[in-house]
Amino acid sequence: MSDIDYALLESYLVRTRWFGGKGRPFRVSQARVLAELSAPERPSVTVYLVTVEYADEVGGTELYQVPLAGYNDIEDRIGHAYVGALELDGHQRHLYDAVHDRDAMALWLDAFVAAEASGQADAGGLRFHRLPGGEPLDPEQRPSPMTGEQSNSSVRFDDTAMMKIFRKLSPGVNPDIEIHEELTRGESEYIAELYGWIEATVDGEVIQLAMLQEFLRTATDGFELAMASVRTLLADLEQGADDSGGDFAGEAARLGEALAKVHAVLRERFPAARTGQEATAALAAAMSERLDQALRVVPEIEPHADRLRAVYSEVAALDGLDVQRVHGDLHLGQTLRTSRGWRLVDFEGEPGRPFAERALPDSPWRDVAGMLRSFDYAPGVVEMSLAGTSRIIDEDEWALRGERASEWSSRARSHFVDGYVAALRSPEADGASDDDGADTPHTEDAASAHERRVLLAAYVADKAVYEVVYEKRNRPAWVGIPLAALARINAE
Numbered sequence: 001m002s003d004i005d006y007a008l009l010e011s012y013l014v015r016t017r018w019f020g021g022k023g024r025p026f027r028v029s030q031a032r033v034l035a036e037l038s039a040p041e042r043p044s045v046t047v048y049l050v051t052v053e054y055a056d057e058v059g060g061t062e063l064y065q066v067p068l069a070g071y072n073d074i075e076d077r078i079g080h081a082y083v084g085a086l087e088l089d090g091h092q093r094h095l096y097d098a099v100h101d102r103d104a105m106a107l108w109l110d111a112f113v114a115a116e117a118s119g120q121a122d123a124g125g126l127r128f129h130r131l132p133g134g135e136p137l138d139p140e141q142r143p144s145p146m147t148g149e150q151s152n153s154s155v156r157f158d159d160t161a162m163m164k165i166f167r168k169l170s171p172g173v174n175p176d177i178e179i180h181e182e183l184t185r186g187e188s189e190y191i192a193e194l195y196g197w198i199e200a201t202v203d204g205e206v207i208q209l210a211m212l213q214e215f216l217r218t219a220t221d222g223f224e225l226a227m228a229s230v231r232t233l234l235a236d237l238e239q240g241a242d243d244s245g246g247d248f249a250g251e252a253a254r255l256g257e258a259l260a261k262v263h264a265v266l267r268e269r270f271p272a273a274r275t276g277q278e279a280t281a282a283l284a285a286a287m288s289e290r291l292d293q294a295l296r297v298v299p300e301i302e303p304h305a306d307r308l309r310a311v312y313s314e315v316a317a318l319d320g321l322d323v324q325r326v327h328g329d330l331h332l333g334q335t336l337r338t339s340r341g342w343r344l345v346d347f348e349g350e351p352g353r354p355f356a357e358r359a360l361p362d363s364p365w366r367d368v369a370g371m372l373r374s375f376d377y378a379p380g381v382v383e384m385s386l387a388g389t390s391r392i393i394d395e396d397e398w399a400l401r402g403e404r405a406s407e408w409s410s411r412a413r414s415h416f417v418d419g420y421v422a423a424l425r426s427p428e429a430d431g432a433s434d435d436d437g438a439d440t441p442h443t444e445d446a447a448s449a450h451e452r453r454v455l456l457a458a459y460v461a462d463k464a465v466y467e468v469v470y471e472k473r474n475r476p477a478w479v480g481i482p483l484a485a486l487a488r489i490n491a492e
Contacts, residue, residue: 004031008084008095009050009066016097018151018167020351021052021062029053029061034200034209035125037107043069045098045107047126047209049169049202063169065209067098075101099153099165105143109157112196112212113139126209127199131184134195135160135214151351161195162215171205172355179325179347180211182269183262190258190344192216192336216343222335225251226378226412233408234382237400241407248408249415251342252375255335256419258342259371263326263364272324273361279323283363284316287462294465298472298479301465304486308461311490315458318451323361330367331374365452368420369459373467373485375412379405380481417456461489 006028013019013028030051038044047067054060068083071094081100085092098104111128115121116136121128137160146154146162153165166174180194193214199206226248233239233246241247266272291308295301301308327334328349336343349358383405467482 003086003088004046004048004068005084005086006031008086009048012066012083012097013050013052013064016167018153019064020151020168021054024058025055026052027055031066032202033125034065034202034207035123037111037124037126039107039110042107043071043098043101043104045069045104045124047098047124049207063207064167065165065169067104067165068095069098069101069104070095099155100145102143105145105155105163106139108155108163108198108210109137109141109143110139111198112163113137115196125200128196129199130196130212131181131194134193134212137161137195156215159215159217161212162192163210163212165210166208168351169207169209170355171202171207173206173359174208174211174348175328175355175358176346176348177208177211178359179266179327180213183265186265186269188262188265189340190262190342192343192345216336216338218339219336219343220338221333222255222337222342223332223374223378225337226332226375227382230379230382230405230408233404234386234401237397237404241404241411246408247411248375249411251337252412252416253419255342255371256368256416256421257423258344259327259330259367260420260423262344263324263367266325270325271361272322274322275320277319280318280321281316283321284312284458287312287315287458287465290462291465294469298468300479300483301468301486304489307490308465308486311454311457311461314454318454321363321451321455323363325359326362326364327367327370328358328362330370332371332378333374363455363459365455366459368417369456369463371416372413372456372460373463373482375409375416376485377481378412379409380478380484384477421452457489461486464489 009028009031010026014022028050032049032051033046034049035047036044037047045067047065050064050066052062052064054062072091074094075096078096078101081097083095083097085094087093096104107123108128111121111123111126112130114123115128115130116134119130119132137157141158141160143155143157146156152167155163155165157163164176177194177197180191183191184194195212195214197208197212198210199208201207229246229248229251231246233241233244235246236244242249288309291301291305291312295305327344327347329346329351330344334344334346336345383401386401464482464485468479468486471479471482
């Protein structure tokens with residue numbers, strides 16, 4: 001099934017959730033066969049590396065992974081994943097997205113099972129890797145696709161494992177695999193354990209295609225949990241956030257602790273350093289440049305521009321900052337609450353940046369700031385959903401709702417930071433302690449507390465500027481959430 005109709009692929013890409021070029025003029029310029037998998041009583045599967053070329057002013061190309069299962073007859077059970085039909089040797093071959101086909105995904109499961117003994121197995125042109133000590137897989141487990149994702153696709157193997165299939169690809173080591181491997185080897189309890197991954201070699205370069213992880217049976221999405229907390233609070237406006245069953249402060253503190261412990265393992269497993277003043281000047285300049293670009297897209301930022309530049313100037317005045325590997329794109333949607341506590345997921349970093357940039361050491365306060373912005377979004381989204389109800393709400397009630405939502409966000413933010421900083425002070429978070437009980441290198445003195453406040457304010461501002469541009473382009477009704485945050489910076 002190596003010959004594929006490019007028009008067929010183009011029509012399918014725009015119907016998927018994971019294709020990042022919707023709304024842009026594009027064409028498929030190439031579709032290379034990465035692998036062909038088959039087995040008795042299984043469909044044949046061809047994994048394509050699809051090159052998409054854009055024709056707008058931005059231009060450029062992107063690579064996508066598209067695995068297609070082929071059948072001689074229509075398969076109604078996976079009709080929702082139908083891609084189209086090809087004429088091959090006078091016969092029609094019906095193509096389906098293999099991720100949605102449990103019989104096709106069993107080929108991936110078989111290969112991972114085969115890799116358990118030696119740590120690696122080859123199948124159809126793909127290399128399947130397994131880490132030692134991972135959960136054994138049963139070839140009789142039932143694959144089933146998971147829903148709700150945007151940029152990737154995931155398949156669950158019963159209650160044992162989950163395979164994340166990267167749709168948009170880049171040559172090189174994927175940060176999600178790289179970081180998960182080190183956190184797994186470092187025995188971090190705040191992630192889903194990595195079991196293995198899949199890769200191929202194209203033109204002499206490695207491309208990583210998927211990763212196999214522990215399936216967290218009791219997991220609840222962090223953002224959904226936070227919004228449920230806000231709804232509980234707003235259901236009884238007579239109670240303040242600290243007295244309500246909807247208070248999230250305790251969960252936020254535990255999440256802050258989890259992030260600090262993950263950062264500690266990353267410091268141990270990857271290079272970390274203290275930069276000089278030239279790095280803080282470059283950071284401030286980059287933030288200012290992003291602000292200038294945002295002003296051209298969203299003029300509503302202008303009333304806040306001088307205050308934001310003042311915040312960035314404080315960053316430039318710092319004598320340096322600590323950098324290490326970080327999550328890079330952290331928010332509540334990248335967390336899961338399980339019966340055993342919080343777990344951090346999706347360590348890919350910012351999707352729009354090349355892998356080499358995502359792998360650069362960065363300030364851990366960037367991750368903290370991303371979470372603080374997420375604590376602002378949860379009540380904002382809930383308030384907007386309430387505004388869409390048919391019940392008439394008077395001005396006093398709206399004002400009280402806003403006050404309660406602000407309380408929720410403020411308490412969550414402060415407890416999250418407190419939990420994070422307290423965990424940094426513990427010997428466990430630093431990996432070692434002195435016999436005499438002396439402060440660890442990460443104990444926060446007055447100078448480091450000042451640095452934290454400066455960096456947090458700047459990273460929060462920078463993130464909110466990014467959010468304003470994103471919402472203006474994609475969800476205009478939401479733009480008020482980050483604009484309100486910009487209005488508070490240096491004004492509280």
